[in-house]
Amino acid sequence: MGSLRDLDAEQQVALLFLMLFGLLVLVSASAIVLSLREGAEPTLAQQERHDRFVRDLRAAWIGATLFWLAWISGPVGSTLLFGVLSFLALREFITLTHTRRADHRSLILAFFVILPAQYLLAGGRWFDLFSVFVPVYAFVALPVASALAGDPKRFLERNAKIQWGVMVCVYGLSHAPALLLLDVGPTPGRGAFLVFFLVSVVAVGFIAQEVMAARLRARPIARQISRSFSYRAWALGVAAGMLAGVLLYWITPFEPGQALALGAIAAATGSLGELVMRALKRDAGVRTWGQAASVTGAVGLLDRVAPLAFAAPVFFHSVRWYFRAPV
Numbered sequence: 001m002g003s004l005r006d007l008d009a010e011q012q013v014a015l016l017f018l019m020l021f022g023l024l025v026l027v028s029a030s031a032i033v034l035s036l037r038e039g040a041e042p043t044l045a046q047q048e049r050h051d052r053f054v055r056d057l058r059a060a061w062i063g064a065t066l067f068w069l070a071w072i073s074g075p076v077g078s079t080l081l082f083g084v085l086s087f088l089a090l091r092e093f094i095t096l097t098h099t100r101r102a103d104h105r106s107l108i109l110a111f112f113v114i115l116p117a118q119y120l121l122a123g124g125r126w127f128d129l130f131s132v133f134v135p136v137y138a139f140v141a142l143p144v145a146s147a148l149a150g151d152p153k154r155f156l157e158r159n160a161k162i163q164w165g166v167m168v169c170v171y172g173l174s175h176a177p178a179l180l181l182l183d184v185g186p187t188p189g190r191g192a193f194l195v196f197f198l199v200s201v202v203a204v205g206f207i208a209q210e211v212m213a214a215r216l217r218a219r220p221i222a223r224q225i226s227r228s229f230s231y232r233a234w235a236l237g238v239a240a241g242m243l244a245g246v247l248l249y250w251i252t253p254f255e256p257g258q259a260l261a262l263g264a265i266a267a268a269t270g271s272l273g274e275l276v277m278r279a280l281k282r283d284a285g286v287r288t289w290g291q292a293a294s295v296t297g298a299v300g301l302l303d304r305v306a307p308l309a310f311a312a313p314v315f316f317h318s319v320r321w322y323f324r325a326p327v
Helices: 009-037 044-095 101-123 127-147 155-180 191-216 231-247 256-284 289-296 301-323
Strands: none
Touching: 009 044, 044 101, 044 155, 044 191, 044 301, 101 127, 101 155, 127 155, 155 191, 155 301, 191 231, 191 256, 191 301, 231 256, 256 301
């Protein structure tokens, strides 16, 4: 680990992408070989597992490619890229929630004022204002815009849904490019490694939790929301995230103990965020956000970014507070 940490940034990036894309190539090739060897007609359950695996593998390829594009495009390009992702995720969220004509002002404000302003604050490194802009100023402006339209029917419910969508899809996701611009430790300009650390830990923790839930068959905590979320599976998922954090400490300014603690924070909040988003999906009447694609044009993006949207703000402010990162 010490020799890996002594590598310069370009060498570490090359090694990370070699590991990441090499692993994806091996998994994809293995999946193709296994599918060719299967001769019998698969059962319905086997087909569902296969379809989910293919969907998750495709999402992993897309995520890895987006991370690579964010790296090579620099701070401006990565901020714009995540801004587009926020726009698409917010659009997907709004299409599955109840709104009325009187909410058009609030939606225009959310999409075309609040969203770009939040990413402008992130890109300009105005992190103090960036941290409070949505939960303070945007949360005041959105219901005011709706109230000025003069429609009181289901006013609280409509505005709460819009505010929650902005909180998850804009505020949460905007902390990923903010991490790219955060200078911590003795060597500045290594924020992309923090993003890689966060995404890897959250992904490992969530996958481990799902695998353990299937093997342990523990009693779910919230059966009506998720049949795979139990305290034991969640704890084992967090432990796997902590292990991943320690193994990746060499790309970060963290010491092993710090990486262990921050890995626990990222894995825990990511899996809890996924549970919350599952509750929102059940309330909307769908199992996955992409189920409504034929009606709403949704693409299932929220299924992929939900853990990151919850983990990124907590991880960002934990790192910034602990290392006393400059404004």
